[in-house]
Amino acid sequence: MPELPEVRVVCKSLNEKVQNLVFKKVEIFNPKLFKEYDPSYFQEFLIGEKILKISNLGKNIIYFLTNNKIMLSHLRMEGKYSFYEQKPKETLKHIQAIFYFENGSELHYRESRPFGTFHIRYLNNYLKIDPLAKVAQSPGEIDFETFYNRLSKKALAIKPTLLDQSIVSGIGNIYADEILFASKIHPATPSNLLSKDKVKEILKNAIEILDKSTELGGSSINSYESLNKKEGQYQNFLKVHTKKGEFCIKCSSKIEKIKFKGRGTYFCPTCQKQKDFI
DNA sequence: AGTTCATCCTGCATGC
Protein backbone atom coordinates (compact mmCIF):
# COMPACT_ATOMS: atom_id res chain seq x y z
CA MET A 1 0.00 0.00 0.00
CA PRO A 2 1.36 3.41 -0.84
CA GLU A 3 2.75 5.35 2.10
CA LEU A 4 4.91 8.48 2.12
CA PRO A 5 7.85 7.10 0.08
CA GLU A 6 5.57 5.59 -2.53
CA VAL A 7 3.43 8.72 -2.78
CA ARG A 8 6.54 10.89 -3.16
CA VAL A 9 7.80 8.67 -5.97
CA VAL A 10 4.40 8.77 -7.68
CA CYS A 11 4.39 12.58 -7.47
CA LYS A 12 7.87 12.79 -8.93
CA SER A 13 6.93 10.48 -11.82
CA LEU A 14 3.69 12.35 -12.42
CA ASN A 15 5.50 15.69 -12.52
CA GLU A 16 7.81 14.33 -15.20
CA LYS A 17 4.87 13.25 -17.34
CA VAL A 18 1.89 15.50 -16.88
CA GLN A 19 3.24 18.88 -15.80
CA ASN A 20 2.01 21.59 -18.18
CA LEU A 21 -0.59 19.32 -19.78
CA VAL A 22 -4.13 20.63 -20.21
CA PHE A 23 -7.21 18.55 -19.39
CA LYS A 24 -9.34 17.90 -22.44
CA LYS A 25 -11.76 15.30 -21.19
CA VAL A 26 -12.29 13.14 -18.12
CA GLU A 27 -13.98 9.76 -18.16
CA ILE A 28 -15.17 8.51 -14.81
CA PHE A 29 -16.12 4.85 -14.61
CA ASN A 30 -16.57 4.70 -10.89
CA PRO A 31 -18.29 7.84 -9.57
CA LYS A 32 -17.94 6.62 -5.98
CA LEU A 33 -14.29 7.65 -5.93
CA PHE A 34 -15.13 11.20 -6.96
CA LYS A 35 -16.32 12.74 -3.76
CA GLU A 36 -18.88 15.45 -3.07
CA TYR A 37 -19.67 16.37 -6.67
CA ASP A 38 -21.17 14.41 -9.50
CA PRO A 39 -18.84 13.31 -12.28
CA SER A 40 -20.09 15.88 -14.77
CA TYR A 41 -19.15 18.74 -12.46
CA PHE A 42 -15.77 17.14 -11.87
CA GLN A 43 -15.13 17.13 -15.61
CA GLU A 44 -16.38 20.66 -16.05
CA PHE A 45 -14.09 21.81 -13.25
CA LEU A 46 -11.00 20.24 -14.82
CA ILE A 47 -11.44 20.75 -18.54
CA GLY A 48 -9.25 23.51 -19.96
CA GLU A 49 -7.08 23.74 -16.85
CA LYS A 50 -3.36 23.14 -17.01
CA ILE A 51 -1.44 21.09 -14.44
CA LEU A 52 1.14 23.43 -12.94
CA LYS A 53 2.69 21.15 -10.37
CA ILE A 54 2.03 18.04 -8.34
CA SER A 55 3.10 17.64 -4.74
CA ASN A 56 1.95 15.80 -1.67
CA LEU A 57 0.83 16.32 1.90
CA GLY A 58 1.37 13.04 3.68
CA LYS A 59 -0.21 10.39 1.51
CA ASN A 60 -2.39 12.90 -0.34
CA ILE A 61 -1.44 13.83 -3.90
CA ILE A 62 -2.14 17.47 -4.74
CA TYR A 63 -2.53 18.65 -8.33
CA PHE A 64 -2.09 22.42 -8.56
CA LEU A 65 -3.98 23.71 -11.60
CA THR A 66 -4.50 27.03 -13.33
CA ASN A 67 -7.18 29.39 -12.01
CA ASN A 68 -6.36 28.48 -8.39
CA LYS A 69 -7.93 25.07 -8.81
CA ILE A 70 -6.76 21.94 -7.07
CA MET A 71 -7.44 18.26 -7.45
CA LEU A 72 -6.66 15.90 -4.60
CA SER A 73 -5.99 12.20 -5.12
CA HIS A 74 -5.52 9.57 -2.44
CA LEU A 75 -4.37 6.11 -3.54
CA ARG A 76 -5.52 4.28 -0.39
CA MET A 77 -4.34 0.69 -0.75
CA GLU A 78 -4.17 -0.05 -4.44
CA GLY A 79 -4.43 3.14 -6.47
CA LYS A 80 -2.11 3.33 -9.46
CA TYR A 81 -1.51 5.62 -12.39
CA SER A 82 -0.42 4.82 -15.93
CA PHE A 83 0.58 7.48 -18.42
CA TYR A 84 0.38 7.04 -22.19
CA GLU A 85 1.71 9.45 -24.82
CA GLN A 86 -1.00 8.17 -27.16
CA LYS A 87 -4.14 6.17 -26.77
CA PRO A 88 -3.02 2.65 -25.78
CA LYS A 89 -4.18 -0.33 -27.83
CA GLU A 90 -5.29 -2.14 -24.72
CA THR A 91 -6.21 -0.86 -21.31
CA LEU A 92 -5.31 -2.53 -18.04
CA LYS A 93 -7.86 -4.05 -15.67
CA HIS A 94 -9.79 -2.09 -13.04
CA ILE A 95 -9.61 1.31 -14.71
CA GLN A 96 -11.62 3.73 -12.57
CA ALA A 97 -11.00 6.92 -14.52
CA ILE A 98 -9.14 8.29 -17.54
CA PHE A 99 -7.85 11.84 -17.80
CA TYR A 100 -7.36 12.94 -21.43
CA PHE A 101 -5.03 15.82 -22.27
CA GLU A 102 -5.08 18.25 -25.19
CA ASN A 103 -1.86 16.89 -26.68
CA GLY A 104 -3.40 13.42 -27.06
CA SER A 105 -1.79 11.81 -24.02
CA GLU A 106 -3.77 10.02 -21.32
CA LEU A 107 -3.47 9.38 -17.61
CA HIS A 108 -5.27 6.25 -16.41
CA TYR A 109 -6.19 5.63 -12.79
CA ARG A 110 -6.82 2.06 -11.74
CA GLU A 111 -7.48 0.27 -8.51
CA SER A 112 -8.69 -3.26 -7.93
CA ARG A 113 -10.30 -2.38 -4.61
CA PRO A 114 -11.71 1.03 -5.38
CA PHE A 115 -11.13 2.84 -2.09
CA GLY A 116 -9.16 5.75 -3.47
CA THR A 117 -10.57 9.27 -3.48
CA PHE A 118 -10.57 12.37 -5.64
CA HIS A 119 -11.61 15.82 -4.45
CA ILE A 120 -11.72 19.18 -6.16
CA ARG A 121 -10.75 22.26 -4.21
CA TYR A 122 -9.57 25.85 -4.48
CA LEU A 123 -6.20 27.20 -3.42
CA ASN A 124 -7.61 29.59 -0.82
CA ASN A 125 -8.97 26.98 1.54
CA TYR A 126 -7.93 23.46 0.52
CA LEU A 127 -5.75 23.10 3.61
CA LYS A 128 -8.50 24.31 5.90
CA ILE A 129 -11.14 21.77 4.97
CA ASP A 130 -11.21 18.00 4.80
CA PRO A 131 -9.64 15.80 3.74
CA LEU A 132 -6.47 17.83 4.38
CA ALA A 133 -7.62 19.91 7.35
CA LYS A 134 -6.30 17.57 10.00
CA VAL A 135 -3.31 16.16 8.14
CA ALA A 136 -0.11 16.79 10.10
CA GLN A 137 3.37 17.34 8.71
CA SER A 138 5.49 14.34 7.75
CA PRO A 139 8.43 13.12 9.88
CA GLY A 140 10.97 15.15 7.91
CA GLU A 141 8.97 18.34 8.30
CA ILE A 142 7.51 18.19 11.78
CA ASP A 143 9.10 20.07 14.64
CA PHE A 144 10.38 17.67 17.31
CA GLU A 145 8.71 19.44 20.24
CA THR A 146 5.35 19.36 18.46
CA PHE A 147 5.73 15.66 17.76
CA TYR A 148 6.82 14.90 21.32
CA ASN A 149 3.95 16.91 22.80
CA ARG A 150 1.42 15.02 20.73
CA LEU A 151 2.81 11.65 21.75
CA SER A 152 3.14 12.58 25.41
CA LYS A 153 -0.59 13.38 25.51
CA LYS A 154 -1.66 10.06 24.04
CA ALA A 155 -2.33 7.02 26.17
CA LEU A 156 -2.99 5.09 22.97
CA ALA A 157 -0.40 2.50 21.87
CA ILE A 158 2.45 3.84 19.76
CA LYS A 159 1.63 1.84 16.64
CA PRO A 160 -1.87 3.24 16.05
CA THR A 161 -0.52 6.64 17.10
CA LEU A 162 2.07 6.54 14.32
CA LEU A 163 -0.70 5.61 11.89
CA ASP A 164 -2.79 8.60 12.95
CA GLN A 165 -2.32 11.15 10.16
CA SER A 166 -3.24 14.03 12.44
CA ILE A 167 -0.23 13.29 14.69
CA VAL A 168 2.34 12.84 11.92
CA SER A 169 1.57 12.08 8.31
CA GLY A 170 2.80 9.59 5.75
CA ILE A 171 3.37 6.54 7.94
CA GLY A 172 1.28 3.48 7.15
CA ASN A 173 1.28 -0.11 8.27
CA ILE A 174 4.55 -1.16 6.63
CA TYR A 175 6.75 1.68 7.85
CA ALA A 176 5.18 1.83 11.31
CA ASP A 177 6.42 -1.74 11.88
CA GLU A 178 9.85 -0.92 10.48
CA ILE A 179 10.22 2.29 12.51
CA LEU A 180 9.26 0.55 15.76
CA PHE A 181 11.69 -2.28 15.09
CA ALA A 182 14.51 0.15 14.38
CA SER A 183 13.64 1.99 17.60
CA LYS A 184 13.33 -1.24 19.67
CA ILE A 185 9.83 -0.43 20.85
CA HIS A 186 6.96 -2.86 21.31
CA PRO A 187 4.01 -1.73 19.19
CA ALA A 188 1.66 -1.80 22.20
CA THR A 189 3.75 0.61 24.27
CA PRO A 190 1.56 3.55 25.34
CA SER A 191 2.77 6.65 23.51
CA ASN A 192 2.93 8.72 26.69
CA LEU A 193 5.37 6.29 28.34
CA LEU A 194 8.05 7.05 25.79
CA SER A 195 10.92 9.20 26.99
CA LYS A 196 12.00 12.25 25.07
CA ASP A 197 15.09 10.39 23.90
CA LYS A 198 12.99 7.48 22.61
CA VAL A 199 10.70 9.85 20.74
CA LYS A 200 13.80 11.46 19.22
CA GLU A 201 14.92 8.02 18.13
CA ILE A 202 11.52 7.28 16.58
CA LEU A 203 11.59 10.50 14.58
CA LYS A 204 15.18 9.94 13.45
CA ASN A 205 14.45 6.38 12.37
CA ALA A 206 11.23 7.43 10.65
CA ILE A 207 13.09 10.03 8.58
CA GLU A 208 15.90 7.61 7.71
CA ILE A 209 13.61 4.76 6.73
CA LEU A 210 11.18 6.87 4.73
CA ASP A 211 14.03 8.68 2.93
CA LYS A 212 15.88 5.49 2.09
CA SER A 213 12.72 3.90 0.78
CA THR A 214 11.99 6.99 -1.31
CA GLU A 215 15.47 6.76 -2.85
CA LEU A 216 14.82 3.15 -3.73
CA GLY A 217 11.47 3.90 -5.31
CA GLY A 218 9.28 2.70 -2.42
CA SER A 219 8.27 -0.80 -1.34
CA SER A 220 6.55 -2.99 -3.88
CA ILE A 221 4.53 -5.35 -1.75
CA ASN A 222 0.80 -5.82 -2.08
CA SER A 223 0.97 -4.63 -5.66
CA TYR A 224 2.44 -1.14 -5.31
CA GLU A 225 3.93 0.42 -8.44
CA SER A 226 4.67 4.07 -9.00
CA LEU A 227 3.81 4.88 -12.59
CA ASN A 228 3.48 2.62 -15.60
CA LYS A 229 4.11 -0.53 -13.58
CA LYS A 230 7.45 0.60 -12.23
CA GLU A 231 8.25 -1.17 -8.98
CA GLY A 232 10.29 -0.02 -6.01
CA GLN A 233 13.06 -1.94 -4.26
CA TYR A 234 12.68 -1.16 -0.57
CA GLN A 235 10.77 -4.39 0.04
CA ASN A 236 14.21 -6.03 -0.11
CA PHE A 237 15.28 -3.99 2.91
CA LEU A 238 12.30 -4.59 5.17
CA LYS A 239 13.40 -6.08 8.48
CA VAL A 240 10.13 -7.19 10.09
CA HIS A 241 7.11 -6.36 7.93
CA THR A 242 6.09 -9.46 5.92
CA LYS A 243 8.84 -11.46 7.72
CA LYS A 244 6.72 -13.70 9.95
CA GLY A 245 8.69 -16.78 11.03
CA GLU A 246 11.97 -15.46 9.63
CA PHE A 247 14.95 -14.75 11.86
CA CYS A 248 15.53 -11.29 13.29
CA ILE A 249 18.65 -9.75 11.71
CA LYS A 250 19.81 -8.52 15.12
CA CYS A 251 19.11 -11.38 17.52
CA SER A 252 17.93 -14.33 15.39
CA SER A 253 14.60 -14.65 17.23
CA LYS A 254 11.65 -15.50 15.06
CA ILE A 255 9.68 -12.50 13.87
CA GLU A 256 6.07 -12.66 15.04
CA LYS A 257 2.92 -11.45 13.41
CA ILE A 258 -0.01 -10.40 15.58
CA LYS A 259 -3.20 -8.58 14.89
CA PHE A 260 -3.03 -5.37 16.88
CA LYS A 261 -5.91 -2.89 16.92
CA GLY A 262 -7.16 -4.38 13.71
CA ARG A 263 -3.83 -4.18 11.85
CA GLY A 264 -1.40 -6.91 10.92
CA THR A 265 1.68 -6.13 13.01
CA TYR A 266 5.15 -7.64 12.69
CA PHE A 267 7.77 -7.34 15.39
CA CYS A 268 10.71 -9.08 17.05
CA PRO A 269 9.67 -10.40 20.49
CA THR A 270 13.23 -10.09 21.80
CA CYS A 271 14.35 -6.73 20.41
CA GLN A 272 10.96 -5.16 21.07
CA LYS A 273 10.06 -6.35 24.55
CA GLN A 274 7.32 -4.57 26.45
CA LYS A 275 8.71 -2.38 29.19
CA ASP A 276 7.23 -0.10 31.86
CA PHE A 277 9.60 2.76 31.13
CA ILE A 278 11.31 3.29 27.87
C1' DA B 1 -13.25 13.68 24.36
C1' DG B 2 -10.92 9.84 23.40
C1' DT B 3 -10.98 5.39 21.59
C1' DT B 4 -12.87 1.37 19.24
C1' DC B 5 -15.37 -0.63 15.63
C1' DA B 6 -17.81 -1.24 11.26
C1' DT B 7 -17.70 0.16 6.68
C1' DC B 8 -16.24 0.70 1.96
C1' DC B 9 -14.42 -3.29 -1.97
C1' DT B 10 -12.45 -7.21 -4.39
C1' DG B 11 -8.54 -10.41 -5.12
C1' DC B 12 -6.54 -13.98 -3.07
C1' DA B 13 -5.80 -17.78 0.31
C1' DT B 14 -7.81 -21.23 2.80
C1' DG B 15 -11.04 -25.02 3.87
C1' DC B 16 -14.46 -28.37 2.98
Added chain:
DNA sequence: TGCATGCAGGATGAAC
Protein backbone atom coordinates in the same frame (compact mmCIF):
# COMPACT_ATOMS: atom_id res chain seq x y z
C1' DT C 1 -12.48 -28.76 -9.00
C1' DG C 2 -15.57 -25.62 -7.21
C1' DC C 3 -17.81 -23.12 -4.02
C1' DA C 4 -18.07 -20.50 0.36
C1' DT C 5 -15.81 -18.05 3.75
C1' DG C 6 -12.50 -14.98 5.63
C1' DC C 7 -8.95 -11.76 5.43
C1' DA C 8 -6.34 -7.53 4.00
C1' DG C 9 -6.30 -2.34 4.84
C1' DG C 10 -6.64 3.93 5.11
C1' DA C 11 -9.66 6.87 6.52
C1' DT C 12 -14.13 8.06 8.11
C1' DG C 13 -18.05 8.30 10.84
C1' DA C 14 -20.87 6.01 14.22
C1' DA C 15 -21.04 4.09 18.62
C1' DC C 16 -19.44 3.35 23.06
